Amino acid sequence: MTETMETVGAPAATEEDLREATEAGQELTPFVDALTVPRMLRPAVTEVTQEVEVALRPAWVRLHSELPPTLVWGYDGEFPGPTIEVRRGQRVRIAWTNRIPRGSTYPVTAVEVARTAGQPLPHNRPGRDGVKPSEDVAALPAWSVTHLHGAQTGGGNDGWADNSVGFGDAQLSEYPNDHQAVHWWYHDHAMHVTRFNVYAGLVGTYLVRDDEEDALGLPAGDREVPLVLADRNLDTDDDGRLNGRLLHKTVIVVPSHPETGRPVTTPFVGPYSTVNGTIWPHLDVAPDWYRFRLLNASNARIYNLVLVDEDDQPVPGVVHQIGSDGGLLPRPVPVDFAAGAPLSVAPAERFDLLVDFRKLAGRRLRLVNKGRNQPSGVADLADNIPYPQVMEFRVGKRGGRPAEVRGGPEARPGPDARGGFVLPKVLSGSFRRYAHDDLHHGHRLVVLTPPGTVGGGGHPEIWEMVEVPTVDPHVPAAGALQLRGSDGALKTYRRISRTFNDGLGFTVGEGAFEQWSFLNLGAPVHPMHIHLADFQVLARESYEVSGFDPALGGTRRPVAHDAGRPREVPPNERGWKDVFQVRSAELVRVMGHFDGAYGRFMYHCHLLEHEDMGMMRPFVVLPPEVLKFDHGGGHGGH
Known part of the structure; x- marks a missing residue:
């Protein structure tokens, strides 16, 4: 799906547009639900390569406590799927088995809403705007292939888009995992329908560990948290109330494309931000260091993230990026929200972040999507944001027990005055810049x-x-x-x-x-x-x-x-x-x-x-x- 230059350059939502969106979604209260952390799946370490089954299954989940259950398709019936953790060089075989029965209801309602020049974009509002759902999308079978995004593995294991499997069949893939410590992720890659299958819930996190990462003594255990971001839209019932069903609403540009006569549509962006499958969750944290493994698993939403305080002011000096898509950065990079620089995270990008909550005891901080104004004057798809909230951090008043660190005491850097974690000056001694x-x-x-x-x-x-x-x-x-x-x-x-x-x-x-x-x-x-x-x-x-x-x-x-x-x-x-x-x-x-x-x-x-x-x-x-x-x-x- 695409957009004309006129659509991409459309202005941000008007006050009336945002008011209508707010009224339609007013029954959802931000930050009432606790963040859920995906289950950890650690394949056994043996001399012989072990096979692990991860089954694709339909499931009913609660995206928000004030919503009815939502039908999704998930890996092992979970949205997002389990976090798979392996050691470098641990060769693993995964049978991605399709256990979604034939005839299962497709979990996504899809509509395309017409828009004429000069009108606000309607795709950020819940509900179908009276448009009949696509019968072609409703009739889609459970046809899927899984790609381990970022992995170095043979082409036969990579998840070629045409090599999808149906109910009862398994995609057998082998992953050498001979890679520096890294945050990969797995998702559906089926030809022509990736946008719908990923939207249905087929995403998950995959972590590779190694000795170099261990030696840094980074926060671990409950102080290392995956954050899988994904925007969503929801359908409504006849009374205009949210019914919990996933809605993939895009915009048809009118008139149609002059060359083909076919409608031209925008990529999907939705009003509700989910983190680990929950709309606008909160996370209780201790006043200590935390490691967040951030992934943007959205279809098309580019998040421009800022950490703000109770007065909506950027929080300076507490966030440091230590890794990107392929592993650790050479050195930590401070994230300077106070200078007006958001964290720009495009779909499929990963950010390895350290956050220092030590001086923020008793505070409530929010991660928000601020949008962006590009120097070229072209509005980004993320600029049309009815709800900027993403999630809330609730910092406790006491430190509690010391944070667990990966690698054991002998691997930890020198402690600070409290005996806690110290941000390393150098992260990856193995990294070499290409000349x-x-x-x-x-x-x-x-x-x-x-x-x-x-x-x-x-x-x-x-x-x-x-x-x-x-x-x-x-x-x-x-x-x-x-x-x-x-x-x-x-x-x-x-x-x-x-x-x-x-x-x-x-x-x-x-x-x-x-x-x-x-x-x-x-x-x-x-x-x-x-x-x-x-x-x-x-x-x-x-x-x-x-x-x-x-x-x-x-x-x-x-x-x-x-x-x-x-x-x-x-x-x-x-x-x-x-x-x-x-x-x-x-x-x-x-x-x-x-x-x-x-x-x-x-x-x-x-x-x-x-x-x-x-x-x-x-x-x-x-x-x-x-x-x-x-x-x-x-x-x-x-």
């Missing part, structure tokens, strides 16, 4: 097109590009792009693929380093995810993109680096990443090492509606010795 010029590597250019580009049917697309000889003067043509980079060099590229089922474009030799560059010619922010490998963000660069003509599907004049709008890679992106926010008129360069596995994998936008509607492409990793026999002519200009 571009010191690595022999290939290059890939991936272009993210505006929704209205000719031939795209109204959807933003992924274009894989290959460099061709530059001809002067440039002859504009569909699929041809001229780019003047930050080095001043002018290069010409042609498109080699644009849809998932186009011919294979990128083939990578196992063990190779590659730089992938993502150029966003339109909007909105696209969180791009590449399977298999860990990456480092090398650069973020602004581009002047008006030379690209969507009606032509190519450039009439070069897309050029804009030195007047410098962008930097922030400190919290200078570790290992597998999801990268690519903003409007921005080029993001990332470097990855494709080692440790062979097979067919995918990369895609992690706005799930975009992924399902075509922003996904395959790539293949082969032994370099085998690649010498490839007769495909280079596959994408490696």
